[in-house]
Amino acid sequence: MPQTKIWTGDPVWLADVLRAEGVNLVEYPGWRNRGHGDFKDIRGVMVHHTGSDNATAASIAEGRPDLPGPLSQLHIARNGTVTVVAVGVAWHAGVGMYPWLPTNMANWHMIGIECANSGTSPTAPHRMNWPDQQYDALVMSCAAINRRLSQTSARTIGHKEYAGRAQGKWDPGAIDMNILRADIQARIGAGRGTAPTPRPPVPVGLYADVLLFRGSEGPQVVQLQRQLGITDDGIFGPETEAAVRAFQRRTAGLKVDGIVGPATAAALRLELVPEPQQVS
Structure with missing residues (x-):
């Protein structure tokens, strides 16, 4: 097929x-x-x-x-x-x-x-x-x-x-x-093919679990904002997204999407803030 x-x-x-x-x-x-x-x-x-x-x-x-x-x-x-x-x-x-x-x-x-x-x-x-x-x-x-x-x-x-x-x-x-x-x-049923799917080269290891985007809040957002040199209110809003996009535009190899995933975090050398332990 x-x-x-x-x-x-x-x-x-x-x-x-x-x-x-x-x-x-x-x-x-x-x-x-x-x-x-x-x-x-x-x-x-x-x-x-x-x-x-x-x-x-x-x-x-x-x-x-x-x-x-x-x-x-x-x-x-x-x-x-x-x-x-x-x-x-x-x-x-x-x-x-x-x-x-x-x-x-x-x-x-x-x-x-x-x-x-x-x-x-x-x-x-x-x-x-x-x-x-x-x-x-x-x-x-x-x-x-x-x-x-x-x-x-x-x-x-x-x-x-x-x-x-x-x-x-x-x-x-x-x-x-x-x-x-x-x-x-x-x-x-039989005979169905699988559409080709690219596997983009993304970094793993230190930044594998990083995912920050509009609506994210907390200490890790504060750290991101500080490294971007913007208001560190801990809320990933329009200003933070704009700053992330600006960083991505001037950094070779990054997709300009306003999302801080592993690749952007690695390029920024984002200082990671430990997550508080939760009792399940």
Whole structure:
């Protein structure tokens, strides 16, 4: 099968391909205009659980006080209802690494699916506390997206596979990703190619977990602002983004996007501020 061109930009076709797959689809009001900016190239799907069996699509669309929505593009309820909540970038991935993703940049390359599920525990057997309707809807949704992007199920990963090391994430809990991918591939069918995906050269090591962007707050933002020579209020707002873009423009090899990822942090020689220890 001929490979297709990498999809660049927002997945405006989400509702159409999901409906064609046969899922019970709901379109959350305003989804076509919701997102934290535009996607770069879309490389696959990332699966999550919400941490609660009762998390609503509204909570994913609107976010929470410490993290504005959207928190994923799709929400899957326990009864199998799939709600498309956003077409633009969503804050679902955070920092992490995966071989065919730029370090810490998955939000701009992966469609996120949040399933209303507690996850049970990191060691729970496959599909424990996952109703058949919810699991089947997850398989169908991933298959529809992978197929639309001319991908195999290898391009569906779990948040734990990307952010387990960096963030200690274990979602989706009670889901064996290898089994899930096999079920997705069975749904996709044979003969599907995988669109070519570039793997940009990004630094790893000291700056592998750095990801600062508009809306970020805290001591690391203060340090960034000090090194950029601007007001150090600890809030990554328009002034900070403009200063980052200016630094990127005058530094060879950096993409001018206003985001401080590993490459920009390394070029800036950003002094890292230790994260406070959290009790889980």
